[in-house]
Amino acid sequence: MKIDFARLNHVLIPKTKEERDRWRSSRFGRVASRVGGIWWSLTEEGRMLAILALVVGAFGVDVRHTSVYVLFSLLAGIIIGSLAASRFLRIDHVHVAASAPRRVTVGEEVSFTVACKRVRGSDEEMPPLRVRGPFLPWDGVWTDTAQREVAPSEAGVAKAILKAKFVARGLHHLDPFTVSAVAPLGLACGPRLRTDATKVHVVPRIANVSRLPAVVATRHQPGGVALASKSGESMDLFGVRPYRPGDPVRDLHARSWARTGTPAVREYQQEYFTRVGVVLDTDVEDPDRLEAAIELAAGVIAHLSRGEALVDVIVVGDRVHEMLLGRSLGYLDQALELLATVERGPKLRAVDLLRRIDAHLAKLSTVFVITTAHDTERNLLVRSIENRGAVCSSITVDESLAKAIRKGEPVAW
């Protein structure tokens, strides 16, 4: 069994913002945050010096025979002096806001922009500010740790860009960014201003799917999603046929009438997207294989989004998600956000799953089943879907395919 040491390292730290907020509002959290407040009031340099001061203090315990305590005294004095001085650096006249992209792919760098500007009407000068990102759990890391202080422009505006990387999918609800002025010598920060909390969806990487089996089921299956606002008024020309009483006069095709001598009218057909379902099997022990399967699912959906098919249903594990977006084409985003939160699911039971998706199968042309193994249950699932009239394309993510997907190699069927 693979042990995720990064996650283990943070085992005691609450994962979600809600859990963290709950901890903070607890009695212990309140006490800890007061004590920790001193630590958070120090800048990175201040913290470094504080740690060094402790080390120096430990080596300077024998004040009778060594002089090291003098160095300790100086360091402690400067740190405490800086902490006291920082209390005078309030920046109430500054307004801060953080912005971040809504989505970012796993492992890719995401930039957070923190904008600081002087509050309207204030004539106080803005000091150089230090912007600090929130604490990131085990799966996130700030990539540019050595942020310079940001100096305000003449107009009283300062902007800092902080970059981070996330190594796990999911909705990341980040704590506020903080902005503060820095005391002389740069060891402590003044009272902090906080931005609003920010949210980032870390979505899976999209596998490079270059070709999929042709979607061959009925193109105009009943219940399809019409692109026209009103049935029968679509502009997709089907052909020309002889006039029948009752046909709208505006549909008369003058050239055909002239050529044949009998009145002819244009006939239109309604436009449809082919409706597709994607079933993702999450019953897998190996997290890498699961990740590859998720990336492949994202790749399949992305590939389908470029064609005329519409992903109508996504089944993840034993849960069925209807992607009812009407004529909107934003289902890829929705699907990615859905896939961002996928965890290892329960044991796959074909009968149970079929019962859940049965109602949707009649409307689907094709179903892509992404599995992680070959076994009776999975075969039964594929056969049962086919028996219900939909074309079922099964893709098994074995070790070699998983490797190819993780490497970003193009995959095709």
Add this chain to the structure above:
Amino acid sequence: MVMRLFLRFAPPFAAGVMLALVIIGGPPPAAARVIGIACAIASLLAALVVQKPDLRAHATVALAVAAFIAAGQVHAGGRYALGATIFVGVCLACLRAPRTSGAPLPARARMRASIVLAAGSFVVGGLLVWQLPNAHAAMERRIARWLGAIDDEEITGFASNMRLGSTHGMLLSDRVVMRIEGNADEYLRGAVLDKYRMNEMSWTSSTDIPDVRVVTPAGMAPETATSKMVYARSARVSRGGEARWFLPVGACDLGTASGKVSLDQAGIVHPEPAIEPTTIWYRTSECARVPVKLAPPTDANLDVDVHFEAEITAIAAKWTAGARTDREKLEAIERELGRFRYSLDVRRNARIDPVVDFLTLHHEGHCEHFASAMAILARRAGIPTRVVTGYRGGDFNKLGGYTVVRERNAHAWVEAWVDGAWHAYDPTPPIDGMERESASGSAAVDVATYAIERVLNALSRITLLEWGLYLTSAVVVLYVIREITRRLAKRRARSRNVFGDFEAAHPAFDALADQLARAGHARRVSEPIESFARRLRAITAPWSKGAAEALEHYAALRYGNRGEAAEIVGELEKAAKGINVS
């Protein structure tokens, strides 16, 4: 560029220079030297090799600090303090360089923060440098006491028995024991010990001869005393039967708050058992009453432990060979001991008696060793002796005009019976710092401390009933003051604004009202703004409409919070300008 390079290499350079200075001055232990040099080189390499500025600064500084720690493994004194100050500055600049934007703080904030930073650093750093040695000594003693190595009596060192070397902790402590106003004699006697057995000195005469405690009547008035001795509140003095005063030989005309003290046969002054000793005043000359005569020696003053009698006899014979009188013998012993080394870090062979060890092996020790050795050697030469413990010297506080006796002034010396009287002999070689003047800073602090202690001492004499009375009076006075202040404030507010706590009118409104008054249209007392505006509207003047509108808008803003304040103020100002006063 040059500055950047300087900041990059300054920490290892500064640490290296300090290390070199320390090695030249008084070399630290070999391991510290090796580690120091290695860390300085590593710091230099980090400054050269590491590419990321932030990481480089942190690594360089951390390794340079390690080198600096190694350099501080000896008592390097002032140069280390100076070097540390420069080094810390350099490290701060190095750490800050990768982060700073270069833009300064706003002038006012910078000034305020800098002052607080400088003051805070100076006070905290100074306090730590000043008090850490004391805190260390106190902690060391506390741990030793906790481990059972010493007990309270041994800490004071001045009880009726004492283990040899037990004043060691006191000799390292700066804790104030007492302050002496007026004449301060050099030797202050606190305990007399006449028996030495198995590393322990004790007072036995009290068991052989009944203790003569003389209860003196109320002493003289404090004003006529030549000296006044006040125990510091921080002093750890013995209580109960072991409580004692530290007075010079021949102190007379003693006076205390209770009016009663007692003297034992060795001349040690004790307070009444139930009374906590705080202050005593006395004279050392022109005594109205003759001081109590000290008891003559007993057999205990010639007693030597049989376990080391042979070695001591041999040494005594060797050292006093050629001396004929007791005085000569004592001087000879004193002279011989003068060649021994005074040290607080005493090395000892645990299997040998400390006095024999001191005399035959290591030849180093502190006052207790010198005094015990002299006392025992003199006894073998046939002279009755005893060891006296107490305090010697003290720091003279120029500001306060008194002498501060600290625990480090604890001392032991010898009294020998020569020519029918006890004479003091001090075989301990001169010790640095035994007699000195307080530094100005610490003198000022001590004056303040002494003043506080006097107040506290006075307060501690107040009875519970008196406390209750004073507290009640204080509460009543505070209440009266508060009431008066409140009423005065109310009256002032009333005279300032007849409408009570309403906000004052906007200056632009006042300006317009003044302008209108000058034009002959003053607002009547108690006339609402709206009525005033209506009245103005009826006037046939080019400015009347504008002024009336401005006033109406102002009334709406003031009482209804409607409209934009800035616009209305502009309107008021415009209206005021438009009024033709001529």
